[in-house]
Amino acid sequence: MRHQRIARWGVVAAGLLLIASACSSNRAGDDPTGTAGTAGGTTAPADTGLPTDTFGDLATPCGAGDASGATEQGVTDASIAIGYGDDKGFTGSPGLNEELGDAMDAMIEWCNSLGGINGRKIVGHRYDAALLNSAQVIKEACAQDFMLVGEGFAGDENMEADRIACKLVSVPGFQLSPNAAMGPMQYMGLPFPVDRFNPATLELALQTYPEFAQGYDWISHDSPFVQLAQGKLTSAIASLGGKAGDCGVEIKSAGGDNYRALVQKYKECGVTALWDNATPTPPGYALLDAMKVEGFKPTIMTETTWYLDQVTEANSDGLTEGINVTMQFQPFENADLVPAVADYLSVVNATGGKIGTLGMQATSSFLLWATAAKECGADLTRQCMVDHLSKVTEWTGGGLHAPSSPGGNLPPSCGLIMKVEGDHYVQVAPEERGKFYCADGGPAETDPATWGIEINADRVATTYLTDDIITPSA
Secondary structure, X not given: OOOOOOOOOOOHHHHHHHHHOOOOOOOOOOOOOOOOOEEOOEEOOOOOOOOOOEEOOEXXXXXXXXXXXXXXXXXXXXXXXXXXXXXXXXXXXXOEOOHHHHHHHHHHHHHHHOOOEOOEEEEEEEEEOOOOOHHHHHHHHHHHOOEEEOOOOOOHHHOHHHHHHOOOOEEOOOOOOHHHHOOOOEOOOOOOOOOEEOOHHHHHHHHHOHHHHHOEEEOEEOOHHHHHHHHHHHHHHHHOOOOEOOOOOEEOOOOOOOHHHHHHHHHHHOOOEEEEOOOOOHXXXXXXXXXXXXXXXXXXXXXXXXXOHHHHHHHHHOOOOOOEEEEOEOOHHHOOOOHXXXXXXXXXXXXXXXXXXXXXXXXXXXXXXXXXXXXXXXXXXXHHHHHHHOOOOOEOOOOOXXXXXXXXXXXXXEEEEEEEEOOEEEEEEOOOOOOOEXXXXXXXXXXXXXXXXXXXXXXXXXXXXXXXXXXXXX
């Protein structure tokens, strides 16, 4: 059984990675056959093999062909070199977000087994930035890779200037810093721009649980990164009519709080709904335990950072019962209804990789890259890739997640809510499993005061921008 590693709360980067990646988690899978768990009493059917002609509802971009020519750095008659990776070697949290690299390992092996891209086999260079070494990673990638694909590094701020300087086009798995999220020459399968947000999960939370619309408060944390994300969410929820309270509760990341006293503050404040946008931590569990002791039973909403095996495992005595999780991905429990989820599980389980929604993000970005690369045919250049990627305005990774616009750097406007019931998660909204709730009007605008950077009229960060970048052909 492959247990996910619990990130040490002393290292805020682990939680930050998950928050900033549009609500992702590192929930581990424990079924080597690639079958899903249970949801609503339904067991997913066994997966009998790897996908071939399709991945979910997407025509497989991988296959044989006669493409040839050394058209660009990293491209030869026979191969295409791409870079990817994670921070798994970080000693403060070993295995940090390694499901990104594991998914890329698996997808490259799967794609090559089908013939590669138009006959060119993919050569993958997996990098381990170990949280602090992203500057060295980008130097290596700039020297040998055609593109970056499906990567996710906590220190992407430290590599963005060099990436732009060497014109290394990227289809990342996730981005953390605002400059990377709004950088030029990047097209992510599930974008997370600073100037737009997905209103669907927030609307759905307010509709499903009216107490959030009537007034809620945060389970606040002393991490500045979590506080920054909380500020953005507070502004977004307020734009939809939700009002945040101020009970004065903040959890110390190092622990040691009087958690029962904190619960009393909530009770005296009169709140009946709480929102936590951090990742599960020992102090967070201690607060939940104090709520149980004090008989305080608020409705709790969280981000996909709480879509973890450890959360259901902690529910043996009802500690996490009823916790809600907002998501833009189809959960693993829906693999019996969503072929793309079953395909992701089968491909990654075939190589013994770590399962998680961050891995699904890397998979979506790989499929996006491979689809564009196939369309470029023999003339595989970075310019051709930018031309094709910039035209992709609706993308689901074959059905892995709600529709996004990589070409427009726009997030989805659909989502769902899962809830802990016993030892598993169930979908509570919308009620029909496998379906998303979608907000009218598409992605909503965020408050410019929360951006942290300047962007130009093309919605590109100006911090490291130069005149020598690859832009879509007219």
